[in-house]
Amino acid sequence: MATAEVPRAYPFGDTIGLAPHPAYAALREGPPIRVRLPYGEPCWLATGHEDVRTVLTDQRFSVAEAMSRDHPRMRPLARRGGGMVAMDPPEQTRLRQVVSRRFAARRVERMGDYIREVAEEQLAVLLAAPQPADFVALFATPLAIRVSCDLLGLPEDGRRQFSDWARTVLSFTATDEEVAGRTVAFRGYVADLAERRRAEPCDDLLTDLVQARDAGRIHEGELFAIAAELLNAGFESTACQLSSICYLLAVRPEVSALLRGRPELIPGAVEEMLRFIPLILGSTLPRYATEDIVLGSTLIRAGSPVLVDLAAANRDGRVFAEPDTFSLEAAESTEAPRHLAFGAGPHYCLGAQLARQELRIALELMVTRLPELRLAVPRERVPWRTGSLLAGPEELPVAW
Template sequence: MSEQNEPLSFPFEETGGIAIHPRYAELYDKPLVRVRMPYGDDAWLATRHADIRQVLSDPRFGIVATRGQDQPRARPGARVGDGLFSMDPPDHTRVRHAAARHFTARRIHLLRERVREMAEGLLDAMAAAGPPADFMTAYTIPLPTMVICDLLGMPPEDHERVWAWGHSIMSNTATAEEVGAHFAAFMAYMKDGVEQRRRSPGDDLLTTLVQACDEDGQITERELLGLTADLLGAGFITTTSELTDFLYVLLTHPDQLGLLRDKPELVPGAVEELMRFVPALTATSLPRYATEDVELGGVTVAAGDPVLVAISAGNHDPHAYDDPGRFDIRREGPAHLTFGHGAHYCMGSHLARMEMQVTLELLVPRFSGIRLAVPDETLRWQPSRLINCPEELPIAW
């Protein structure tokens, strides 16, 4: 690596809540810095919007090189797998194509009414039980779980254990043995599902993947199972966190909540601003490795060097956004980076946006006087996790 000062310890210490760490403000006007994660090699850290976009879209930065490297990471076990997060084009393009037709804008538009019915059912049950309610238990955990399990063709009675597997696998506090055990249990479950689709195909995403494997030879069975593991984390664990944080932000910004109630046509823009404003990930994405020397952020990243990108920092870069710490659902500016950029742009972005829009469209006008049921300062935030979310979100109305 190019000569730099002693690497910064990263991730930065926890502050609790959704505010991004104040340390990032010191980095926006400095060259790219080196960081030292709890485990693995030292890395470069990109925090500026423009630098992050370059790393995520420049073909000179790749993921495949992480294989065989001591990946910079927050927990002991390095991430392994055969899904999209372990591939670069052209393999990434080939495997992604196997599932992509289920996530097109048109397909998700057709799914909107089905998701709306699920959401209304959950809100009906919450209203019938009366306040107070834990919004996570009542809504933000079950809705994304129901949606992705429905897409895959999983029976409703399995939703709870699927969520539990994903919750553990995404944890930074679970031991490597615990994560491995839960991942193995999920893989065994999905292998059973694959065999069931071979015997009795359905009209679901898992059947599509089985056919892409068996009939078209487009993907291998290892890649098929890797894709389902990606869906476990990206399909609903992160959406649960974002939906929870979104309501928290609106409840702690009553002027913006009131504006949204008065002007429901602002819902799409509100979702985009919430995705920019909320730091859904507490640390960084998977490392990208330079395949040749690259000039980035005022330094030369040497071939073989890993680069981490801090998405939440990029979304709050004052060079890209005016007064980035201000939450404004009418904000205009560059696209946020929450769904990534380039070849690895989130395949489920249309689905996630739709779930978030439906939630705001139904929740805000229906529950007048909605508010936190406990003082803000008493909320308990999940410790040391890959995603940023309260343990629960008690609400009243």
């Protein structure tokens, strides 16, 4: 039974294109390995589907423990508290209950007409632009940020500020001072809005948070942390996923042709895209083993941190028949999704159904309204995000 090994430098590199870094190919069907991030103590890295699911669902792995440890991280300053992503149940459950009704399946389903209206408006902006046009700037980013900000109740005049703040927080290359400066400004902006909601409540998530704070269900710091987490998760991740989906359609025209003729396959295609497209580089926080746990053939000692890699788990050949291929056959499957794009367990993505709704509507518009969608530059000239928690095109010049 493996217990230790010399740690490898991690992350292995930026994700360029639709394939995880080549280093994962030899790891994802094997046991966890030891890695070291730029800062913090060494940790285990789980890449196999079963191991990743176990770490995410087994409550003997604690994410809250990271708050008192020299946890593995990309920047010098260690995180010390925050919202839902840094808590274990039951404290994490307490915070989720404050906002969960906004993300209930039926409520999200009723948002379909609104999301489609926003997507149509952004598509009109894209179609009116000279070709080639940047899909990221004209469609993916504004669609995602409009839906997220409207849900939270953040006004239009602050959207650029929110975007800049989110990009800084998710960047591995931003300094702690840059992150702190933008965070202080953003927190002040949200605090002012919260006081306005207290005086004049609205039908939005920020009002829910203010009322929960005033009722003593959450405190002031938690209000900000929840708003920040939901904005990051709902805006940046969706924008990156939309941009990568557009890239996939541009380089795989047969996918658009199939979905245009068989729109009933779009929900299944979205699930396969969520599995196939790498989005998150590693994990925001490690889980700490609270007792000795055997993970596959590896003994994880109590007090040891474990990172999970969702993109690697979604390419595990023991679970997926053709892990490195976007499968049109998988899009036709009626089986429940087995991918881990939204995580699993207590920290399963709160906005998963909302993200699915946005991706389905956007994909339908792309395949029906952008005939002959293609890249306007060679593949190798498409710039991809670097030094960031999220992967995706930085810009995507397209024509149609």
